[in-house]
Amino acid sequence: MAKQLFEWDYAGFPGAKTYPHLFKPIQIGNLIIPNRIKYAATEENLNGRDGFVTDAGVAYMRERAKGVVGGLCFMQGVYMDEKRQGQGYVGQAACWDDKFIPGLKRIADAIHDAKAVAGFQLMDCGRVGAVDVEYGHGPSAVPQRLRIFRPIKEMTKEEIKEMIQQHIDAARRGIAAGFDVMEISGIVGYLVSNFISKYTNRRTDEYGGDIRGRMQAVVEIIQGVKAVCGPDIPVGIRLCAEELLDDVRGNTPEESMETYKIAEEAGVDYISVTLGWQESIYPVISRDIPMGNWIHLAKRAKEHVKVPVQMAYRLFRPDLPNKAIGAGELDIWEMCRSMIADPLMPKKVLEGKEDEIRHCVACNLCLARLFRDAPMTCYINPVCAHETNPEFTDPPPAQEPKEIMIVGAGPAGLECAYMAARRGHEVHVYDKRDTLGGTLNEARKAPYGDDELWTCVEYQKKMCEMAGVTFHLGSEVTEETIEDQMPDAVVLATGPVYPELPGGPHQNVVNLLDVMRGTAQVGEKVVIWGNRKPGIGCALHLARQGKQVTLVGREKTAGFDVNPSFKWRYLIYLRQNGVKVYNDCDIERVTPEGILIRTYDGYRIPVACHTIVNSDRVANEALKKAVQSEGIELFVIGDALVPRNLSSAVHDGYRIGMRI
Amino acid sequence: MAFDAEKEIGKVLRGLRAAQAEIGKTYYRWRQVALELAEDGVDPLQVGLRAAERFGKDIGKSMLPRLHWLKGEAAFLLNLGRAMAGLWNVDGGVATAEKGEKPTEVFIKCTRDPWPTWAKEFGVSMKEVALCREKMLKSVLEDVSIFFNIPLDLEVQKAIPRGEGMWLIRLYKKEE
Structure with a gap:
């Protein structure tokens, strides 16, 4: 008998009418999920180097759990071996001992507090693991192509059996911590995918050979985890639909589909479709890849298996998964980066507030940080990884409301404007241009997906409107303007200046x-x-x-x-x-x-x-002296302070907006 | 524009040649240090071969990101041969790689090799120069063979340090 953990009724919400396929229930194993939304397991390096869950990790998950409005919410994959060969990230949560259960329970509880379904992921990072030890492990000792990864030692049969048992033990601990769904990670070059790929598995024993042999360890993991989970806790697996390793003779797409069928035969209750390895030479998720580019892989998976199929990968807009689900090409919409950028993204979709979504710009800064042992951050979302700090999540009202003049309606100025206005200040934004967005108006015209950067301005514009910011567009601020207006504070977000080239000016x-x-x-x-x-x-x-x-x-x-x-x-x-x-x-x-x-x-x-x-830029000193000479409180942000990038502009603006 | 291109290019080339000469000399200086620190009776050839193995393995690793299988076996072998020929070229030699008669073989030809000249300055035998180059190239193949799952080997058919006027190396896929 299938059960539903929490009751949800989406009928009265506009998003449920616009995207009916996203907000209808689905059965996975014996569990009914009220909608088709999943926050997929994502590393964030927020936990302790010893593998214990931290307040920051819990707070991060709590926000994402609110976002899925009753759907699936997965915590990051845990490593399961005491030797830490499976650990791929310095802040990855561990699960090799019962002592980790209380910390993991905090995350499960945080997800349940939001009436969402708590997912637990088992993730031995294999070839891209061993982040803190000398050697990684794998089915065969295939050399690393990228030097940032550790050398690999071939696992003995006993070590393979031990690794399978570690998955089973970790699943038991996940259940004890209160999680509702179990997932095995077999993606991007982690251990399960190392066993499956003929690129990294050269074994001649029962764990190697043809695709069935290379799946043997995976089958044993699935069966062992299923046995521990019983009928009430569904077990899923994330597997590559295409490894994108043809340059090193990896699996063919046909072999990958075979792995789906074998996993289904072994008993998985759903399959999450992924593609590419960290070693792949092809781009998969960066901004230059069009939205919805990979949906055909979910469709292909649906043609090969009967269990529900889930997928992320450049599906940032709800219309894409809604259409795919309606067409029978997909069952569940997964999200990682789009909910890093805006944890409440699907909730806003449900509430018909799509214009309030802060969209991911697919820059992959979040990943770059993880690979450099730094905590997760987001290019576009200043609150990410600061969820424990109420100053960030819910900035307090200004102690003394002020009249603030913000000069420049680019991303830095707009970010600062809505944050300051939200806190009770009277905010006036001036710009000599007739439009919002500053130099992003020009930057968005660059090719390879840079038009997506504009979503930042659209979000900020909406936030400013909601916060009551007053705009003075087509209005250049001069020293006289400042003298006339005499605001309590001035924020210079004027953008950079372009110095003349040597010997200039030149006609060319x-x-x-x-x-x-x-x-x-x-x-x-x-x-x-x-x-x-x-x-x-x-x-x-x-x-x-x-x-x-x-x-x-x-x-x-x-x-x-x-x-x-x-x-x-x-x-x-x-x-x-x-x-x-x-x-x-x-x-x-x-x-x-x-x-x-x-x-x-x-x-x-x-x-x-x-x-x-x-295109050479330097800081903009204009108006600084005029403001200072009037004794007005002054802030300089964005490229006017130091020419940098969009992220710095947004983060500068948010932080000054919090402080002013 | 008051700019003398010939002068500027000459300056760049002189810098390049000086840097290339330092490559060889630095290696032989370190070889000398290793021999001085080694126990009495150590065979200099063994020291040289060990160093060649280390260089070869490291160079092999650095080739992995640049090699690929996208155009099949013959193109892969030719690319690998070119990469190995390039090892001479960056040192100031002249080397090329050409397809062999079989799709599973490539010939690397080097007609100018600076290493014997440098070796002479340090009193190193030509036998050691020849054997060390062979050892280094074979060591390059070790990780490449494992990584791409293809058994590779090479045979030195001619060698400049042996007085044969050129290096001629057959790079081939071993019969499985």
């Missing part, structure tokens, strides 16, 4: 913003000065118009300000679009024929071009 030099707007004349041969993100975006924008582009800049590598989990995409696109790059260089001279650059060690290189695009 144009500004980056004018180029992106399409108002500047640009010749066939172009040099972009500045090898940070704005320069890269402009270089790709022009290269795709057929221009011959050379990117020159002071940074040692192009994209110094882009996080490494996304930077590699830009470097590939620069190469594919034929953009020449000179890093670690300065401008010696600008001439009518082009530009003479000087490398850091003194070599000079002439680059002929018709146009030089200046």
